[in-house]
Amino acid sequence: MLGFKAGLRDFLGVDGTFLKGLYPRQVLTAVGLDSNNGIYPVAYTVVEAETTSSWTWFMQLLGEELELGANSNFTFISDRQKGIIPALAKVFPKVEHRFCLRHIQENLKKQCKGKELSDLVWECHRATTLNHFKHVMDELKKMNDEAHAWLCKIPAETWSKSHFSGRAHTDYLLNNLCEVFNAKIEEGRDKPIITCLEYIREYLMKRLCVVQKEIDKCQGELITTATIILEEIKIQIAKYVAKYNGAGKYQVASTWQDQYVVNLNERSCTCRFWEITGFPCMHAVSAIWNKIENGEDALDVEDWVYPCYKLSTWRAMYLNKINPINGRSMWPKSDCPFTLTPPKHHTQVVMSTRLDMLGGQKKKRRRGVDEPNNQTTKLSRKFLAVTSSKCHNNGHNSRTCKGQGGISEVGSKGKT
Structure with missing residues (x-):
């Protein structure tokens, strides 16, 4: 939680995925974006099902940890699950809820x-x-x-x-954050609940170390992704002309007759790209360069980028680590006055003809409407050029060859 707060980006993707073992449950996840636009898992839990009550409980605990009030101006993105929409509206009625x-x-x-x-x-x-x-x-x-x-x-x-x-x-509008995280923990989702939770914790512990090594290699003021995006923006500046009005505003036009107003005092442009992403758009960069060329005091283009893309911010996010823990034999005995019973055993419905060796559980996700159903490794021969090995002509194979010239035709005449 501390690392996510240090990222200075109020954006979280939320989703749920099922456990594949003999005790069907749902794993609810909340995943954010780090400074380099990589995934930053924030919270996860196991519930009985993706219902409004379970999502409400999860959001309430998430809000307490992130110190989000009922009127918080936060941004969530989800897959339009029926349970999460009313839960967000109840816990955080003022948030911005995007759909994938x-x-x-x-x-x-x-x-x-x-x-x-x-x-x-x-x-x-x-x-x-x-x-x-x-x-x-x-x-x-x-x-x-x-x-x-x-x-x-x-x-x-x-x-x-x-x-x-x-x-x-961020202008992110795909909930790939949670889908990437769910794919990373897929091997742990067919294990018992405690083992699954330990698998997720160990993955997160290793991931923080891997990203930390990449951070140690970086130099400069901005992170790698921000530098690439900013360089692409600078390339398009040549076709824009900025005109100053004397009060911090610029009229920026191109040869394509598109024209926008840039306000450097408010760090805004009427194209709204700067406001949405935190990067100065091509119109803003043109205005900044115009200000520098005229001898006025102005920051470099990199200094106009929102702080969440700074290398120092990325480094601050990964200063917080996940501590290792002892094995089960070293765990303290719980003083809970109730006897905790294991969840009810339930064999899941098999959705595929290919059964798993350990109990016939489904392993693959459901494919989308536009995704091919690759149930076999055999490649289709449709639209491929076929050549007969008998007559060496195109358009048919040796089985359907009727002696259309070449060797096959000569051989047939000799036999007659």
């Missing part, structure tokens, strides 16, 4: 399919201004009125950048 866009698209594909439709949905997500968002939504309506009506039922502030606040300093 990939899951929104998968649900949309069940009714409306097509690459052009999918590209427009992504364009709606990437729009950082209201005008751009409305323009793309109008194009979507012209293409497919049914998809437009379905998408309008989901609040735009949950899935489009144009409606995001700048509190989280």
Whole structure:
């Protein structure tokens, strides 16, 4: 918790995944972003099921540890689970709750399919201004009125950048944070509950050490990812011209006739990229360079980046370690007055024809609508060029060869 607070980024992904052993339970996780946009697991627990009550309990404990009040301006992202939506609304009614866009698209594909439709949905997500968002939504309506009506039922502030606040300093809209963490602990999810929890703790302990080694290799003011992003922004500056108004504001225009207003005093731009991500946009960088070229006192471009991308912030996040613990024989005896009974044994429903050797438990996740069902390792021969080994002509194989010229044809004439 202390490391996450040091990261200066109020953003958490929350999700649940099932245990694969003989005692079916759910693992609820809360995963954040570190300064280098890597996963930073914050909290996890085991509950009976993903219900509103279990999510409410988990959120209450998470809020106490992070010192979040009922009116906290925090940002969460989830897969639109039925239990977590009312739980967040109850515990943190003022938070910004984003929905994973990939899951929104998968649900949309069940009714409306097509690459052009999918590209427009992504364009709606990437729009950082209201005008751009409305323009793309109008194009979507012209293409497919049914998809437009379905998408309008989901609040735009949950899935489009144009409606995001700048509190989280990230435009992340995929809940890959939790999915990556769930994949890392997959080997521990088919073990008993205590063993599973120990597996997760040991993984986190090792992960902190691995990232610490990468931090020790870094030099400079910004972290690696921030440096790459900022260099890409600088490349696009040549096509922009900034004009100063004398009061800290700049009018920045390009040859493409797009024009925005940059306010360096407030560290904002009307394109909203700076506000959403914490990085100065290409318009802001153009204004900063214009200020430096005119001999005015101005910070370097790297100093205008939000502090969560500083190397010092990344280093502060990983100063807090997870301590090793003794084995079970060294654990103190609990003075709990109640007798704790093991959970009820339950054999899970097998969803695949390929059973596990230890009890027929499902090992693979359910595939999405647009994912191929690779149940066999045999590759498809569709659209491959086939050559006959008899006549050496294309378009058929040796089994269907009827002597279309070449060696096969000569051989057949000789036999007759």
